[in-house]
Amino acid sequence: MVTVKVLLSLASIYNWHLTHLDVNNAFLHGDLSEEVFMHLPPGYHREGEPLLPSNTVCKLHKSIYGLRQAFRQWFAKFSGVLISEDFQQSHSDYSLFIKTAGNDFIALLVYVDDIIVASNNKIAVDNLKNSLNKSFKLKDLGNLKYFLGLEVARSAKGILINQRKYALELLTETGYLGCKPAKTPMQLNMQLSQDDGELLTNPSMYRRLIGKLIYLTITRPDLTYSVNKLSQFLSQLRRPHLQAVYRILQYIKGSPGKGIFFSASSSLQLKAFLDSDWAACPDSRKSITGFCIFLGDSLISWK
Numbered sequence: 001m002v003t004v005k006v007l008l009s010l011a012s013i014y015n016w017h018l019t020h021l022d023v024n025n026a027f028l029h030g031d032l033s034e035e036v037f038m039h040l041p042p043g044y045h046r047e048g049e050p051l052l053p054s055n056t057v058c059k060l061h062k063s064i065y066g067l068r069q070a071f072r073q074w075f076a077k078f079s080g081v082l083i084s085e086d087f088q089q090s091h092s093d094y095s096l097f098i099k100t101a102g103n104d105f106i107a108l109l110v111y112v113d114d115i116i117v118a119s120n121n122k123i124a125v126d127n128l129k130n131s132l133n134k135s136f137k138l139k140d141l142g143n144l145k146y147f148l149g150l151e152v153a154r155s156a157k158g159i160l161i162n163q164r165k166y167a168l169e170l171l172t173e174t175g176y177l178g179c180k181p182a183k184t185p186m187q188l189n190m191q192l193s194q195d196d197g198e199l200l201t202n203p204s205m206y207r208r209l210i211g212k213l214i215y216l217t218i219t220r221p222d223l224t225y226s227v228n229k230l231s232q233f234l235s236q237l238r239r240p241h242l243q244a245v246y247r248i249l250q251y252i253k254g255s256p257g258k259g260i261f262f263s264a265s266s267s268l269q270l271k272a273f274l275d276s277d278w279a280a281c282p283d284s285r286k287s288i289t290g291f292c293i294f295l296g297d298s299l300i301s302w303k
Contacts, residue, residue, distance in 0.1 A: 001218050002301045003093045004116070004147070005161075005260070007109055009298040011118045012159040012262040016105075018144035018152070019117040019125055023078075024137040026113035030063030030073030038064075071112070078110065081135045085128070116144060150219060151259075158266075162259025163219050167252050170212050174249055181254030182247055185226040190244070192229065193282050197238035206237050209245050216252075219259045221302045223248065225290065228303075266296030 011018055023029070037057045045051060063073045079089060082097045087108065090096040097108040106119040106128060119125045132138055144152050153160045171177040200206070213227045226248055233241045276289040292302040 003096055003109060004150070005262075005298075005300040006295065007096075007107060007116065007118055008152070008159050008161065009262040009266070009295050009300055012154075012264045012298070013266055013268065013296070014120065015264065016107075016118040016120055017122050017125060018154070019119075019129075020141040020144045020147060021115040021117060021129065021132075022139040022141055023113040023115070024139055026078075026136075027063055027065050027067075027070040027074050029136055030070060030077050032060060032063055032069075032073060036060045036067065075110075078136070081132065082108065085131060111148060114147060116147060149215070156264065158261055158263040160259055160261050161219050162257050163216055164257040164259075167216060167256040170216070171249060171253055171256070174209070176246070176249040176253060179250050179253050182250035183254065185223055185248045185251040186229070186244060187247065191282060192233065192240060192244065194233055194236040194238070195283075197240040200237045200239060200242065203234065203237040206242055206245065207234055210234065213245075213248060221260075221292070221299060222258065223252075224302060260299055262298040263296070266298050269296055270294070271296075 008018075010016070037059055040052065040056055040058060063070045067073075079094075079097070083089065085099070086101070087097040087099045087106075090098065095110050097110075099106045099108075101124075104119070104121045104124045106117065106121075106124055108128075109116045109118075117125055117128065119128075129138060129140060143154075146152065149163055149166050150161045151164055153162075168177070171179075210227065210231050213223065214231065217224045217227055226244070230241055230244055230248075271294040272291060273294075274289070274291045276287045279285045279287055281288065290303055293300055
């Protein structure tokens with residue numbers, strides 16, 4: 001996700017075209033490098049031929065969904081095609097591919113079968129789509145608007161990403177869509193401990209909520225500290241921890257569309273800020289460290 005944010009930040013600064021592509025039946029394109037046999041599907045029968053014995057198997061020539069190596073073989077096939085098109089694979093993030101030809105620049109970022117293409121030349125993007133469509137069945141989704149749950153809105157001033165739809169679905173699922181909003185995600189100077197409060201016997205709902213909130217922090221740095229703090233109590237859930245989670249949901253109700261803005265007028269200076277408290281954890285007496293990294297004025301990573 002940091003790579004996605006860096007790419008969007010650079011696209012905002014350099015005014016690159018952003019295109020969203022999808023590959024149909026991605027895992028069916030993978031080539032198998034070993035022999036794989038499978039039982040015939042129930043009811044399989046060729047018209048006009050006698051029934052096959054129950055112990056009949058078939059040999060796979062291509063990858064299918066359900067194979068453990070399906071993802072690896074698909075990515076090997078896809079990356080091989082890109083490299084044959086003179087793309088270079090990033091050593092920092094293997095899902096990022098870059099190509100330069102004269103003044104033309106193309107960056108391609110892939111997550112399973114979802115693809116973002118950023119380029120300063122629209123014609124070069126069209127040529128790439130035509131080339132990839134010969135090897136895979138592509139679906140052109142047009143300008144980037146939605147990627148892995150992130151909503152992307154663009155203007156002349158920059159690019160805004162948020163998870164408004166995801167946040168509203170979370171509030172609806174938990175029954176907090178009509179709750180009274182809170183101004184802060186956590187009460188000031190609130191001290192939580194693994195030993196204080198009534199012990200709850202069923203932590204499954206709490207764990208599920210924490211997992212959903214962790215995904216929401218992709219575009220919500222204002223939730224990061226609270227969610228990180230509450231994720232420390234997954235094994236010893238008590239009532240104050242659950243009430244603190246409900247407080248976060250009330251805060252989200254007041255601002256479901258908050259997100260990150262990547263300014264088009266930002267510089268390319270990389271800045272990092274780091275801070276930590278002093279042995280503030282009442283259980284372990286450890287310090288809590290946090291950081292945030294900016295590319296110019298755009299926040300690209302935090303913890």
